[in-house]
Amino acid sequence: xxxxxxxxxxxxxxxxxxxxxxxxxxxxxxxxxxxxxxxxxxxxxxxxxxxxxxxxxxxxxxxxxxxxxxxxxxxxxxxxxxxxxxxxxxxxxxxxxxxxxxxxxxxxxxxxxxxxxxxxxxxxxxxxxxxxxxxxxxxxxxxxxxxxxxxxxxxxxxxxxxxxxx
Numbered sequence: 001x002x003x004x005x006x007x008x009x010x011x012x013x014x015x016x017x018x019x020x021x022x023x024x025x026x027x028x029x030x031x032x033x034x035x036x037x038x039x040x041x042x043x044x045x046x047x048x049x050x051x052x053x054x055x056x057x058x059x060x061x062x063x064x065x066x067x068x069x070x071x072x073x074x075x076x077x078x079x080x081x082x083x084x085x086x087x088x089x090x091x092x093x094x095x096x097x098x099x100x101x102x103x104x105x106x107x108x109x110x111x112x113x114x115x116x117x118x119x120x121x122x123x124x125x126x127x128x129x130x131x132x133x134x135x136x137x138x139x140x141x142x143x144x145x146x147x148x149x150x151x152x153x154x155x156x157x158x159x160x161x162x163x164x165x166x
Contacts, residue, residue: 004061011046016065018042024088034152053113066093076147082115121153
C-alpha cells in the first residue's frame with residue numbers, strides 16, 4: 001500500500017514546494033538563472049495556479065512534501081497546448097513510481113480541461129526525468145515552444161493528449 005498522497009496544492013504548501021524545487025535544482029547542479037530556481041511564482045505557487053485550466057499538485061508523505069508538479073497553458077502558444085511545469089521530487093520519492101503517478105495525474109487533468117498537447121522543458125543531465133517523459137509518450141523537439149523564460153533548459157518535449165484515459 002502506498003504511503004504517499006497526491007493532492008492539490010494548498011496555501012500552507014507554498015514554502016514547502018519552493019524548498020523542494022530549489023533543493024532538487026541545487027542537487028542537480030542546475031543554473032540558478034534561466035531556470036525555475038529564480039521564478040517569482042515559487043513564492044506563491046497556490047496563488048499562481050488559481051486560474052482557469054491550471055492546477056498544481058503536491059506529493060505528501062507522513063506530513064512532509066516530497067514532490068510536486070503542475071499543468072498550465074503554455075505561455076505564448078496556441079490555447080490547445082499546456083505545459084507540464086515544475087515537476088520535482090526529493091530523493092526519497094524517486095524510484096517508487098511516484099513520478100509516473102504524478103505524471104498521470106497531471107496529464108489526466110490537462111486532457112479533462114481540453115488541452116490537446118502537453119509540452120515540457122528539461123535539461124540533458126536530468127536523465128531519469130527524461131526517461132519517465134519518454135515512457136509516458138513525450139517526443140523530443142528540435143526547438144522550444146512558447147515563451148517560458150527558461151533559456152537554460154535545452155531539451156524540449158511534446159506529447160499528444162488524445163491517448164489519455166480519464
